[in-house]
Amino acid sequence: MPSEQQGNASTMPTREFLTFVLGDETYALDIMTVKEIRGYEATTKIANAPDFIKGVINLRGDIVPIIDLRIKFGIGEPTYNEWTIVIMLNIQERIVGIVVDGVSDVMNLEDEEIKPAPEFGVAFDSKYLHGLAALDDHMVIIVDIEELISSDELGIFESA
Amino acid sequence: MDNLSQFNEAFFEEAQEHLETMETMLLDYDVDYPDIEDLNSVFRAAHSIKGGSAIFGFNAMTGLTHVMENMLDQARNEELALTNELITVLLETVDVLKDILHSYRNDEEIDWDTVETSKARLESELEEASSGVIENPSESQLQEQGDTLTEVEDEGFGFFDDEPVAEKSEDDQGFGFFDDPIDTPIVNDPEEDEQGFGFFDDAPAAPAKQESSDEDEIEGFGFFDDAPAAPMKQEISDEGEIEGFGLFDHETEENSPKTVSSEEASDDSQSEEDSHQNISKESSGLSDNEGYGFFDESMKARQEQDKIDNRKGYGIYPKDENVAVSNASAKSPKAKPKNTAATKTSESKSSEATSIRVETVKIDKLVNLVGELVITQSMLNLIGNEVQESVAEKMMGALAELERNTREIQEAVMSVRMLPISFVFNRFPRLVRDLSTKMNKQIELVIEGASTEIDKNLVEKISDPLTHLIRNSADHGIETPDVRKAAGKSEKGTVRLSAVQKGGEIVISILDDGAGLNRERIIAKAEEKGIDLPEPLTDEAVWQLIFAPGFSTAAEITDVSGRGVGMDVVRRNIESLGGRVDIQSAQGIGTEFIISLPLTLAILDGMCVEAEKQIFVVPLVNIVESIQPMSDQIRVIKGSKILWAREEYWPLVDIGKVLGGRAQSIDTMDLSESIIVLVETAKSRFGLVVDTLVGQQQVVIKSLERHYRRVDGVAGATIMGDGGVALILDVDSLTQFISSDLGGASYAVRAAG
CATH class of the missing domain: 2.30.30.40 (SH3 Domains)
Structure with a gap:
């Protein structure tokens, strides 16, 4: 899997996004926040945490929480098998893993290619969205992953 | 001096250490039974700071330490008796120096007013204390002596210049040289030996040490350390330094008034002459000190400026020796066999080399890595259990070995993080001294178990709560002398601070023999503050009430304690470290705070x-x-x-x-x-x-x-x-x-x- 994050050969003055799949929809997040991509592994449950927080894992000595966005946003079936993917993110100097159905591609987008997001029709609250972009024949929803992960709604980061 | 700025940090750290040494020594100083060795240590510390600050151009420190040094010098030459008042002045000067150091460190503006005031104060005290006792040689006289000295020294010690270059032969010769005087018992201050040898060790060993001289070094060392190391020293030496303090004083002269070094120069030059005569009269009368000069000299035979060095070496030691001899003979004369001294050389050599400064970040990283290793090792153990057949036994053996080694590495690394708790305790004698002066109480602080080791992180975090508890004991616990007398106790109260390791815990106790906690007043206060009283109302439970936020039973608020903001913070701090505080108290007998902390946080x-x-x-x-x-x-x-x-x-x-x-x-x-x-x-x-x-x-x-x-x-x-x-x-x-x-x-x- 790690090869999939390597597709950033482009030198265009654009931003690169990693696209991933949740249910039937394709999402994208800023590739600069991605630390690594790995397979899902069993977590240690955390007591009294919301169900979308799967627990914590040992990432080379760091105790890292794993969040299942599918549960959080009610998209797709939260199944866990050898194909289940975890994207490890570096957000505000913390590491957080998100469980997704799959990782598909790296895409380059210029700012004008990103259209404002509609107020509805997406599982995510629009404040966590950058906008929409067209990829081939379908839409890609660009997520402001930093905003999402650090939000009070997820409650992973203790509000300062 | 820009190329020197890279050493600034080293100087700051050294200076800080020296200041702490000075403070400790001054606090320990007993005015009735002065210990010349302690004074020497303080003097050396002052001198090292003076030298170092002069090199780096931190003039504010140079000027002040110089005056301080003068006072200390007279004191150790028994020309001046240090009184408690003088000690206080010196301690205050140490504080000023700390401030200056802080300012330099943070690139802040130097408060010259304070510096000058402090300097003037020292000077006036010095003048007052020493008036009529000491003849100050005039400056012209000094200059003369200095001039003539150059010649004399060169002649006298020229022979040393010819010493072979190779280090090994130097050693041999050096000791051979010493062999003669062994027959003649020499009355000498033992410390001089150590110092001399200390230097001998230092000079070749630690070029990195630079101008920072060790606690045990005498003034000469600072210079000698440098001489081989820094090219700029050569320049200076070429200019013809005359005293042992040569380097530092020379720098001082550049940066501050000429008179700075004059007095020392005189002392040195005089004694140089004296000793020189001694030497030429009878070689067996050579003191250790002079011998070291020789060592030093041959060490540097490879250096261009050896003659000058030599002179300097002699410049220092005889001076000290004069003090030492009179001092030692005043007590019990000690004959010091040279071979003992030689053994010492190797000892101090090894102790020099075994201590290095390491950034804590590096240690933390090491600790983390060892943590990983421990985990990997237990993973291997698990896998090893599944290994079958022929290799199983070998595998288990190897794994057991690995486990043992891992544990040892872990222990070793953890011990690197451990510091003696004296790092915290050492600041308290000063605190208690200041408090007792301020409150007109007589308080003696007894420290026990200062060598108990504690995790470095804990050292930093335990300091504030301890300070608070000690203030508390001094302020609320210990009564004023008349009250104590009336209660039939000795006027002098005792605060006993002790640390001991019990299993996986460090137990720190602060015990005072003061009035004890007042059960009724605490209960009354708690009711007044609307704090719920625990059931049943045991003594233990009552004492714990004082940790409630906003609680204070002190009748009047002093600037020391009594605002009631402290105790709850104390308990919170300690609990955040995974520790706890217990109190034992008996009315009229005293109070004990017992802090239990985990040995390590990791x-x-x-x-x-x-x-x-x-x-x-x-x-x-x-x-x-x-x-x-x-x-x-x-x-x-x-x-x-x-x-x-x-x-x-x-x-x-x-x-x-x-x-x-x-x-x-x-x-x-x-x-x-x-x-x-x-x-x-x-x-x-x-x-x-x-x-x-x-x-x-x-x-x-x-x-x-x-x-x-x-x-x-x-x-x-x-x-x-x-x-x-x-x-x-x-x-x-x-x-x-x-x-x-x-x-x-x-x-x-x-x-x-």
Whole structure:
């Protein structure tokens, strides 16, 4: 899997996004926040945490929480098998893993290619969205992953 | 001097150390029975700072230390008796120096007014104290002496210049040289020996040490250390330095008024002449000091400026020797065999080389890596258990070896982090001295167990709470002399600060022989403040009341303590370190604060337990006992189960439910297959209901908050042998999960604050 994050050969003055799949929809997040991509592994449950927080894992000595966005946003079936993917993110100097159905591609987008997001029709609250972009024949929803992960709604980061 | 700025940090650290040395020594100084060696140490510290600051151009320090040095010099030459007042002035000067150092370190503006005031004060004290005692040689006289000296020295010691270059032969010759005088017992101050040898060790060994001279070094060392190391010194020497302090003083002259070094110059030059005569008269009369000069000289035979060095070497030692000889003979004359001194050389040499400064970041990284290693090792162990057939035995052997080595590495690395608690304790004599002066009390601080080692992180964090408790003892505990006298105690109160390691804990005790806590006043105060009184109202429970926020029984608020903001902070700080505070007090006899802290913050001895298929780690320090309950031990009160064990009721916390996510409550379950781990904290006692005990293990504590957040009932996480994560229970915060509301009285006995 790690090869999939390597597709950033482009030198265009654009931003690169990693696209991933949740249910039937394709999402994208800023590739600069991605630390690594790995397979899902069993977590240690955390007591009294919301169900979308799967627990914590040992990432080379760091105790890292794993969040299942599918549960959080009610998209797709939260199944866990050898194909289940975890994207490890570096957000505000913390590491957080998100469980997704799959990782598909790296895409380059210029700012004008990103259209404002509609107020509805997406599982995510629009404040966590950058906008929409067209990829081939379908839409890609660009997520402001930093905003999402650090939000009070997820409650992973203790509000300062 | 730009190229020197890279050494600034080294100087700052050294200077800081020297200042601390000075402070400690001054505090220990007994005006009635002065110890010249202590004075020498203080003097050397002052001198080293003077020299170093001059080199780096920190003139504010140079000027001040110079005056200080003058005073100390007279004191150690017994020309001036240090009084308590003078000690106070010196201590204040040390404070000013610390401020200056701080300013230089942070590139702040120097408060020259303070510097000058302090300097003037020292000078006037010095003048007053020494008026009529000392003849100050005039400056012109000095100059003369200086000039003539150059010649004299060169002649006298020219012979040394011819010494071979190779270090080994130097050694041999050096000792050979010493062999002669052995026959003639020489009255000498032992310290001079050490110093001399200390230098001998230093010079070749530590070019990196630079101008920073060691505590034990005498003034000459600073210079000698430098000489081989820094090219700029050569320049200076070429200009024809005349005194032992040559380098430093020379620099001083550049940066500050010429007169700075004049007095020393005179002392040195005079003694140089004296000793020179001695030497030429009878070689067997050569003192160690001179001998060292020789060493020094041959050391540097490879250096261009050797002659000059030589001169300097002599410049210093005879001067000290004069002091030393008179001093030593005043006490009991000691004959010092040279071969002992030679042995010392190697000893001090090794001690020099075995201490280095390391950034704490590096050590922390090492500790982390070792943590990883420990985990990897236990993973290997697990895999090793599955290895079959022929290699199994070999594998197990190798794994056992690996385990042993890993544990040793771990212990060694952890010990690197450990510091003697004296790092904290050492600041308290000053505190107590200042407090007793301020409050007109007589307080003696007794420190015990200062060499007890404690994790470096704890050292930093324990300092504030301790300061507070000591202030408290001095202010509220110890009575004024007349009160003490009336109570039939000695006028001098004692605060005893001690540290001892007990198992996995460090126990620090602050014991005063003061008035003790006043039970009635505390209760009255608590009622006044609307603090709930605990039931039953035992002494223990009452004492814990003083930790309540906003609590203070001091009748009047002093600037020392009494605002009541402290004690709750003290307890909170200590508890945040995983420690606890207990109080014992008896009216009229005294009060003791007992702080128990874990030895280290990074590794924990734990008992692994399993509940709902998940492993949890219970800190071993909290565990009283683990039992499999008999059915008659489980009682049901108001629908909640509690345990009868050890002659008391234990409320229960069901780990499977509160942390394992099981829906069913233990109140409707059969507990005969469960294990109950009886735990105890400062506040409460209860039983943890778990499925099985897995085993005892040392675990590396990992922060859960680093990437996630705080979780109630969980102190942190650790990585188990199989690479999985296990949560470490925070027994204190688990009390909130106690299901039985009847346990209240028994578990909350001491939870009053």
